[in-house]
Amino acid sequence: xxxxxxxxxxxxxxxxxxxxxxxxxxxxxxxxxxxxxxxxxxxxxxxxxxxxxxxxxxxxxxxxxxxxxxxxxxxxxxxxxxxxxxxxxxxxxx
Numbered sequence: 001x002x003x004x005x006x007x008x009x010x011x012x013x014x015x016x017x018x019x020x021x022x023x024x025x026x027x028x029x030x031x032x033x034x035x036x037x038x039x040x041x042x043x044x045x046x047x048x049x050x051x052x053x054x055x056x057x058x059x060x061x062x063x064x065x066x067x068x069x070x071x072x073x074x075x076x077x078x079x080x081x082x083x084x085x086x087x088x089x090x091x092x093x094x
Contacts, residue, residue, distance in 0.1 A: 014043040018050065025053065030060040048078035055087055067091055 024033035055070035074084035
């Protein structure tokens, strides 16, 4: 996988880490994406979008508490992140 090779050549590349995670999502490999998004988050922890993408994967895996927590982290970083707010609302309360 080209994105994996890019990550290996530059493990500090957020773009490569996010592209790898996105490629897993596109392939509907939500478990792979749920493992890959934290790598991207570690490189750019100030961004809310990777947390939302992680939450979407966790939701698909029926890991709802973790998905809610990822949404909350996204909203803490960006209270105006509508996608995180909407997903959190759709996930409901435990």
